[in-house]
Amino acid sequence: MYFAAEVEQEKCKGCKLCIFSCPEPNAIIFKPAKKKVSIDPKRCKACGLCLEACKFLAVTITQVK
Amino acid sequence: MSVDIIKISPGFEEIMPEDYRDLVNNGSYGKGFSVSELGTFKELIEEHPLCAGCGLALSLRFILASLPDPEDTVIVGTTGCNSLAEAQVAIHNIHSIFGNQNAVATGLKRALEIRFPGRTKDVVVMAGDGGVGDIGLGTTMHSWLRGEKFTTIMFDNEAYANTGGQESGMSCEGTVLNMAPTGKKFPKIPLPEIARDAGCVYTAVVTPSNPKRLGKMVRQAILIARELGPSYIQIYCPCPTNYKFKPSESIKRAKEKEKDGSYPVREYFSPKAKEFVERLEKRVNETG
Numbered sequence: 001m002y003f004a005a006e007v008e009q010e011k012c013k014g015c016k017l018c019i020f021s022c023p024e025p026n027a028i029i030f031k032p033a034k035k036k037v038s039i040d041p042k043r044c045k046a047c048g049l050c051l052e053a054c055k056f057l058a059v060t061i062t063q064v065k
Numbered sequence: 066m067s068v069d070i071i072k073i074s075p076g077f078e079e080i081m082p083e084d085y086r087d088l089v090n091n092g093s094y095g096k097g098f099s100v101s102e103l104g105t106f107k108e109l110i111e112e113h114p115l116c117a118g119c120g121l122a123l124s125l126r127f128i129l130a131s132l133p134d135p136e137d138t139v140i141v142g143t144t145g146c147n148s149l150a151e152a153q154v155a156i157h158n159i160h161s162i163f164g165n166q167n168a169v170a171t172g173l174k175r176a177l178e179i180r181f182p183g184r185t186k187d188v189v190v191m192a193g194d195g196g197v198g199d200i201g202l203g204t205t206m207h208s209w210l211r212g213e214k215f216t217t218i219m220f221d222n223e224a225y226a227n228t229g230g231q232e233s234g235m236s237c238e239g240t241v242l243n244m245a246p247t248g249k250k251f252p253k254i255p256l257p258e259i260a261r262d263a264g265c266v267y268t269a270v271v272t273p274s275n276p277k278r279l280g281k282m283v284r285q286a287i288l289i290a291r292e293l294g295p296s297y298i299q300i301y302c303p304c305p306t307n308y309k310f311k312p313s314e315s316i317k318r319a320k321e322k323e324k325d326g327s328y329p330v331r332e333y334f335s336p337k338a339k340e341f342v343e344r345l346e347k348r349v350n351e352t353g
Contacts, residue, residue: 019104020276021316023122025111030104037104047118047305048313 004041004064005050011058012036018050018059068095068136084111088155094136100127100280109135113150118312120302120319121146121193121220124273128191128218129154131280133287138187139177141170143201145193146227147220164201166192167208167217174215187287188215194235195225198254202234209263209295216290217297218283219256222304230307237327242307257331260297266335267296272319272328282332288345289338296338301328 007018014035019028027043028050030036039050041064051059071089073081091107098106109129115122125147132138140158142151143166151158161169170190177186190197197205197219205217223240225231230243238252260268267289269282279300286296301322303315310318322328334342 016104020100021123023115023117023119023126023315025108025113025122025126028104032105043112045117045312047315048311049118049123049316052313052317 001063001065003046003061004044005039005046005048005059006041006062007037007039008058008060009034009036009038011056013056013058015055017053017055021049021053023047023049071136092155093130098130100130100276103127103130103276109155110150111153111155113153115146115150116304116306116312118305118315119146120273120304120315121222122150123315124220124279124300124302125150125154125191127273127276127279128283129156131283132156132187132189133284134185134187137185138189139173141166141173141188141190141192143192143196144227145196145220145225146222147191147193149227151191164196164199165204166190166196166201167213168204170215170217171208171211171213174213185291187291189287190215190217192217192219193226194219194221194223194233198256199234206259206263209260209265209297212264212294214290214292214294216283216286217260217295218286219297219299220302221299222302222307223253224304224307226304226307257297257299257333261333264295265297265333266290266294266338268333269296269298270301270329270331271298272301272323272330274316274319274323278330285342289341292341293335293337 022028024043028037028039046061087107093106138156142148143161144163148160170188174188221235223236224242225233232245232249234254236249239248241248257268257270267286271279271282286298290296303318305312
């Protein structure tokens with residue numbers, strides 16, 4: 001059990017601000033087809049920098065089991 | 066290095082780790098990606114053991130994404146937080162004895178020029194404030210005074226963060242840390258100004274709050290170092306573990322330090338470097 005950030009796909013606008021604030025490599029991936037990002041929970045350390053950076057309140061930190 | 070060297074021999078695709086296959090297929094070797102395209106390609110650094118919210122890890126991501134030729138670059142590191150992450154980087158790298166990084170880089174750069182006369186090989190020193198500013202200041206300054214053509218990048222987290230939080234020469238005056246309970250007694254070393262006076266043709270001080278600006282400075286520093294002489298970049302890397310703030314406030318802290326004047330972003334060009342950069346920009350504008 002650990003904590004990781006999650007993106008709500010409906011709220012994401014694909015601005016990539018979270019990618020530019022994340023210290024973890026390859027954790028947040030931008031999908032050009034959908035113009036949205038997704039977070040790999042295995043690579044996330046739940047620091048909360050993406051949560052601070054997101055202007056659309058699309059990021060939440062949740063428990064992963 | 067030919068980009069083909071990282072390709073997997075036919076028949077071995079299935080047994081190679083998934084990350085390696087991803088690096089070969091979607092990596093940035095030879096493709097000229099920049100910082101603004103982060104998130105769309107496989108980065109040259111893999112999972113690292115640095116703390117959550119580490120400013121150093123953030124800066125390292127941006128630097129690796131903005132190297133002009135990652136396949137022809139060699140990184141020289143030294144002991145510190147950065148050396149933990151540099152072992153996870155998919156670029157040739159050397160871990161030198163504490164403080165020796167610029168002496169090692171000098172020999173390496175000269176040897177690479179003899180070994181590969183027709184190719185440009187970039188040597189980039191990436192070390193912490195202890196390695197560059199305190200323990201390795203002698204080798205660092207002498208490489209600048211000799212005019213060695215490579216780039217030195219300092220991750221300035223203002224402490225010996227890896228060993229429990231001792232003060233370093235780059236900590237600000239009065240800083241209280243785990244192992245500096247009475248506060249630091251002397252001011253921060255003005256290393257960018259020392260670098261400028263010691264012969265660095267390009268010196269920059271920056272924070273990771275603006276990735277494109279950082280990427281541009283790294284690219285400039287490496288291109289200038291190829292042609293003219295030593296270049297130096299100092300990057301402020303907020304350390305949530307030793308400075309006791311929330312990991313989510315790293316970037317906010319960097320922005321605050323920029324605004325209140327305690328860490329002003331600045332660049333120093335020598336006249337030749339200025340002319341070189343203007344010429345490059347003109348060429349880029351003409352070709353679009």
